[in-house]
Amino acid sequence: MIIESCSNHVLLKNVIQFVWLLVAEELLFRYLFFQYATNTSHAAFYILINCLIFIYYHYFNRFSYRFYKLKDYIYHGLFAINVGILFMYTNSFLLCVICHLLYNSIQFVTLILSSQSIRRVFIRRENNENTYTG
Numbered sequence: 569m570i571i572e573s574c575s576n577h578v579l580l581k582n583v584i585q586f587v588w589l590l591v592a593e594e595l596l597f598r599y600l601f602f603q604y605a606t607n608t609s610h611a612a613f614y615i616l617i618n619c620l621i622f623i624y625y626h627y628f629n630r631f632s633y634r635f636y637k638l639k640d641y642i643y644h645g646l647f648a649i650n651v652g653i654l655f656m657y658t659n660s661f662l663l664c665v666i667c668h669l670l671y672n673s674i675q676f677v678t679l680i681l682s683s684q685s686i687r688r689v690f691i692r693r694e695n696n697e698n699t700y701t702g
Contacts, residue, residue: 598655615652622648
């Protein structure tokens with residue numbers, strides 16, 4: 569993956585968008601979906617349907633054709649199953665958001681590293697190490 573440099577303003581906008589979309593996904597796919605899936609005797613069915621909808625949503629995402637392969641959709645499905653089970657047992661929306669944030673942490677770190685200020689710190693550190701004559 570190529571990391572393109574971005575300004576702090578763009579970084580802040582991207583971080584807010586990243587977190588907002590993540591919270592919106594959890595709100596839709598866990599909180600709202602499982603409010604209607606109250607019959608625990610059909611929990612496996614509800615989790616499977618939730619998983620398929622979650623995969624379908626990511627499949628038709630406007631960027632999916634560039635980044636996702638079949639294995640990525642399998643990972644999305646496994647993630648949806650695990651977080652669905654987590655929500656059904658704990659009924660914790662916040663815990664699902666935290667798990668989703670951890671799941672997407674690689675993308676989040678990449679987003680942070682793309683900021684110009686972070687890149688400048690690494691460049692300065694690299695230049696200081698190269699100029700040491702000790």
